[in-house]
Amino acid sequence: MKLGFTDIDFSYHENQVLFSVSGLIEPGCLTCVMGENGSGKSTLLKCLSGIFKPGRGDVMLGGSSLHNLGLKERARRIAYTPQYIKTDNAEVVYDFILLGRKPWFSWKEGDADKAAVFDVLEKLSISNLAFRRMGELSGGERQKVILARTFVQGTGVIILDEPTNNLDLSFQMELFHFLLRESRDNGKLIIIAVHDVNLVLRFGSYAILLKDGRVVSSGTVRETVNEESIRKTLNLRNRIVEIENIQVMVPLR
Amino acid sequence: MYSLRVKRIEILEKRRRQRILMFSLSGGLLFLFALYSIHSGVVSISTRDILEAFRAGITGKSSRLSTGHFSIIWDIRIPRVIMSIFSGAALSIGGVGMQGILRNPLVSPYTLGVSSAAAFGASLAIVIFSAAVIIPMAFLFSLLAVSFVLILANVKGLKSESLILAGIAVMYAFSSGVSLLQYLATKDQLTQIVFWLMGSLSSTTWKQVGFVSAVFVLIYPVLFRLSWHLNIMSSGTEAARSMGTHPERVMTLMIITVTLMTAVIVSFTGVIGFVGLAAPHIARLIFGSEHRVLFPSAALIGAVILLFSDTVARTLLGNTEIPIGIISSLIGVPFLISILVNKQRNRIS
Numbered sequence: 001m002k003l004g005f006t007d008i009d010f011s012y013h014e015n016q017v018l019f020s021v022s023g024l025i026e027p028g029c030l031t032c033v034m035g036e037n038g039s040g041k042s043t044l045l046k047c048l049s050g051i052f053k054p055g056r057g058d059v060m061l062g063g064s065s066l067h068n069l070g071l072k073e074r075a076r077r078i079a080y081t082p083q084y085i086k087t088d089n090a091e092v093v094y095d096f097i098l099l100g101r102k103p104w105f106s107w108k109e110g111d112a113d114k115a116a117v118f119d120v121l122e123k124l125s126i127s128n129l130a131f132r133r134m135g136e137l138s139g140g141e142r143q144k145v146i147l148a149r150t151f152v153q154g155t156g157v158i159i160l161d162e163p164t165n166n167l168d169l170s171f172q173m174e175l176f177h178f179l180l181r182e183s184r185d186n187g188k189l190i191i192i193a194v195h196d197v198n199l200v201l202r203f204g205s206y207a208i209l210l211k212d213g214r215v216v217s218s219g220t221v222r223e224t225v226n227e228e229s230i231r232k233t234l235n236l237r238n239r240i241v242e243i244e245n246i247q248v249m250v251p252l253r
Numbered sequence: 254m255y256s257l258r259v260k261r262i263e264i265l266e267k268r269r270r271q272r273i274l275m276f277s278l279s280g281g282l283l284f285l286f287a288l289y290s291i292h293s294g295v296v297s298i299s300t301r302d303i304l305e306a307f308r309a310g311i312t313g314k315s316s317r318l319s320t321g322h323f324s325i326i327w328d329i330r331i332p333r334v335i336m337s338i339f340s341g342a343a344l345s346i347g348g349v350g351m352q353g354i355l356r357n358p359l360v361s362p363y364t365l366g367v368s369s370a371a372a373f374g375a376s377l378a379i380v381i382f383s384a385a386v387i388i389p390m391a392f393l394f395s396l397l398a399v400s401f402v403l404i405l406a407n408v409k410g411l412k413s414e415s416l417i418l419a420g421i422a423v424m425y426a427f428s429s430g431v432s433l434l435q436y437l438a439t440k441d442q443l444t445q446i447v448f449w450l451m452g453s454l455s456s457t458t459w460k461q462v463g464f465v466s467a468v469f470v471l472i473y474p475v476l477f478r479l480s481w482h483l484n485i486m487s488s489g490t491e492a493a494r495s496m497g498t499h500p501e502r503v504m505t506l507m508i509i510t511v512t513l514m515t516a517v518i519v520s521f522t523g524v525i526g527f528v529g530l531a532a533p534h535i536a537r538l539i540f541g542s543e544h545r546v547l548f549p550s551a552a553l554i555g556a557v558i559l560l561f562s563d564t565v566a567r568t569l570l571g572n573t574e575i576p577i578g579i580i581s582s583l584i585g586v587p588f589l590i591s592i593l594v595n596k597q598r599n600r601i602s
Contacts, residue, residue, distance in 0.1 A: 051491050075497030082491045088542050091487075094265070095543055099485050103497040107478070114265065118258055130261055153496065 001062030001077070001156055002026055003048065003189055008057035010043055017043050018054070018213045025206060027156065030183040031191045032200040032221070035210035035233055041193040042083060042161055044210065048191060049080035049159045061157065075103035079153040083161040083193075085146055089135025093145050096134060097121070100152040120152045124178065140171045147175070151182070158182075160192045164199070172196070176203040200225055201240070201247040209233040272546060279553045286557065287338065290564040291330045295572060298326055307331070328459075336457040336465060337563040337577075338556040340518045340525065343469045345532035345555025347511040349547050350476050352533055353483035354504045355413045361530035362515040365416065365508065366423030370398030371519040373427040376434040376446045384445065388520045395516035398423050403508060411501045416508075451576030452523035454563050461521045472514045473548070479503055480544030487542070526578050528558050531585035538595065558584060 003025045010018040017040045025031050033041045046052040048059055050066040059066040061077060069077070079100070087096065094117060101113040121127045126144050129137065137145060143163065150158060164172045180203050182188045194200060200207060200221060207224045209216040209232075216233045217224045230238050230249060237252040292298050302318060306326035309316030316323055347362030355364070363369075374394030378387045405419040406412070435446055482498045490500045515529075532555035533547065540550040562580040569575060 046491070049495055051494050071494065071499055072497040075495060078495070080491075080495035082489065082495075085488050085492055088487055090537075090542050092541070092543075095484070099481070099488075100496060102481055102485060114262065118261060127257070127261075131264060 001189070002060075003157055003191075004060045005048060005054075006057050006060075008044070008047055008054040008059070010040075010047055010052060010054050016213065018047070020057070021208075021210075021213075021215055022057075023208055023215070023218055025189060025191065027189045028183055028187045029189060029206045030179055030204055031189075031206040031208065032204040033191065033193045033208045033210065034195070034197070034200060034225075036235065039210040039233075040213040041210055043213075044208075045080070045159050045161050045191065045193055046082075049078050049157075050074050051080060072103050075153065075155075077155050078157040078159065079150045079155040080159040081146060081150045081161065081163070083165065087134045087142070087146075089133065091134045093132050093134065093137070094130045096145060097149045097152050100149040101154075103153065116152050116154065117148075120148045123151070124148050140167055143167055143171070143175075147178075156187075157189045158191070160190070162193050162195065164194065164196065172199060179203070197225070197230060197234075197238075197249040198247075201249060276549055276553070279550075279557075283338065283553060283556055283560070286560060287334050290334050290337075290560055291326065293564060293568055294325075294330065295568075296322075296325055298322075298330075302326065332459050332462045333454050333457045333563065334560065335462050336454050336522070337559040339462070339465045339469050340454075340522055341528055341532070341555040341557070341559030342552035343465065343472075343514050343518055343555075344525065344529035344559075345536075345551040346473060346476055346548050347515050348529035348533040348555075349536070349544065349551045350479070350483070350507045350511045353479075353544060354486065354500075354507045355417060356487070357413060357417060358534065359530070360417065361527075362511055363424075363524070363526075363529065365402045365420035365512065366398040366427060367395040367512055367515045368519055368524045369424045369427040369431065371395040371516065372450055372524060373430045373434070375449050375520075375523070376431050376438075379442050379445045379449070380434045380438045387449065391520035392516050394427070395512070395519060398427065399508065399512040399516075403505070411504050416504075448576065449523045450578075452525035452578035452581075453566075453574070453576050454522055455567070455574055457521070465518055465521065468514050468517050472510050473552070475510050476507070477545070477548050479507060480548055483544040522577075524578060525559065525581055527582045527585035528555050528562075531589050532558055535588055 004023070006022045008018055008021045009016065021044060033044060035041050043052065047054050050059070053067055066074065097117045097120065098109055098113065101109060101116055105113055118127070121130055124144050124147065126141065126148065129141060129145065134142065134145070147163060150160065164175060176199055179190055179192070183190045183205070204221040206219070207221045208218040209224060209229055211233050217229050227238055227240050230236060238249050239252060240247055240249050242248070288300060288303065291303050292300065302322065303326060305316055305318055306323050309318070309323065310327040344362055351360045351362055351364060352358060371391040371394060374390035374392070375387045378384065378390040382390070402416065402419045402423055406416045435443055438446060482503045485496050485498045486493045486500055486503065493500050533551045536547055536551035536554050540546045558581060559577070562584055563577050566575045566577045566580045
């Protein structure tokens with residue numbers, strides 16, 4: 001199902017943060033939303049996941065408006081993980097991930113839900129963490145567990161707000177390889193907010209560049225992300241070079 | 254790979270069995286403890302007599318016990334013991350629910366002003382009307398207080414902080430009302446008010462037991478069903494919404510049900526402090542923070558605390574009764590402090 005949004009405006013009280021943002025995202029796409037802090041990335045993601053209702057404009061998922069869907073229906077189609085998640089140190093990893101299955105059962109989890117939890121643990125190679133407590137995990141493990149809960153929800157659309165924050169480089173690479181597989185091979189529609197231009201150049205298929213709540217440019221990464229658009233979006237003089245067929249952005253003074 | 258999966262599902266099964274075993278054991282202990290409590294008092298009663306009174310009481314047939322003896326067991330001790338179990342359990346699950354939606358460890362079922370409003374209603378009944386209307390007045394005012402809090406908080410959206418603040422504001426307002434009534438009261442009325450404020454199960458009737466147990470039995474499944482949503486809400490409201498949980502709906506439903514339940518209990522027993530705050534914390538320390546386990550375990554722990562407190566309250570000084578609120582706080586405080594110390598220790602390691 002495609003996710004389309006047209007002329008989205010959003011304001012926090014008097015303060016408008018999104019101005020007429022539009023786009024159309026296809027399944028199988030790893031879409032990266034880029035921009036400075038305060039450019040409206042998080043707000044856009046919240047509008048696209050239905051957490052916020054845009055003041056103007058509409059978000060359409062496969063032909064129906066997001067706000068005509070019930071909360072549960074929406075949770076079966078879109079999974080969203082905010083930038084910061086509170087976790088309870090005493091909670092067991094398995095129990096934490098199982099909560100992601102809640103949209104699919106009402107009184108008690110079924111065998112399919114248990115299986116889904118173990119599947120996603122295997123997929124992320126963290127089966128060994130299943131019965132550990134959240135408080136015992138390292139930052140990277142914790143992030144993987146949160147990601148596991150997002151994916152266990154079994155939705156076609158997955159929206160992640162800066163999932164790579166505070167994580168070491170090898171974990172970032174691992175995470176993006178995973179997201180790439182999920183989008184390209186499993187046809188998931190994944191939208192992430194991300195600061196690292198190099199990760200976008202290397203893994204992204206579609207990009208939305210935001211500045212002060214407006215779209216600077218959007219389209220395939222190949223067409224959109226270049227020296228000129230990065231300079232405009234991030235206020236940064238830069239060069240993009242190629243090393244072993246990988247594009248790399250280098251900030252200049 | 255496959256056998257690993259089987260092993261993991263076995264771990265889950267084992268955990269489930271352990272929990273069931275733990276709950277049945279605690280339930281059994283609670284029952285034994287209840288028997289002991291019925292047995293002890295100024296007049297000591299044998300287990301055989303208890304069973305005999307129980308049989309006679311339920312079937313309505315005459316028993317070999319003397320009328321006075323039967324009456325002590327059937328009309329005084331048994332209802333009182335059942336009342337302490339159900340009110341302890343109810344106040345504790347109320348505490349779990351309120352702490353769950355307000356995400357604040359200092360919250361109890363009384364936080365939104367239920368108890369002080371009930372105290373005001375009861376005092377008003379004592380001073381202006383008659384002691385006969387204490388229960389309906391206490392109930393009426395506690396409902397009034399919470400509707401007021403809900404309206405007040407709704408103006409600014411249902412946020413944890415605004416709810417707690419609104420509750421505290423209401424609590425202060427009614428407390429000053431109670432003080433005013435105490436100031437205006439005659440000596441006799443003052444004694445009555447003070448006694449009511451400290452809480453007591455001494456005048457428990459079967460009718461009240463019926464009310465409280467019915468409320469508990471009706472509301473427990475509602476709260477238990479909300480436990481999934483409470484678990485989800487511990488990740489924050491936005492994450493909750495993305496998993497299909499409506500935080501505002503859960504909050505409203507929780508506040509209404511817990512308040513109703515608390516109002517019924519407080520109107521009958523007066524303000525029994527601390528169990529609704531302490532039992533959830535004790536349960537959390539022992540069984541973890543998963544609400545599906547937390548509700549039953551807090552209920553059991555709260556029941557034990559109040560049963561124990563009431564037994565001590567009526568036996569410690571022989572003929573004189575100590576108000577149960579004093580005992581339950583005395584027991585609850587060291588428990589809570591030990592938990593805080595433990596928590597601190599956990600944080601360091």
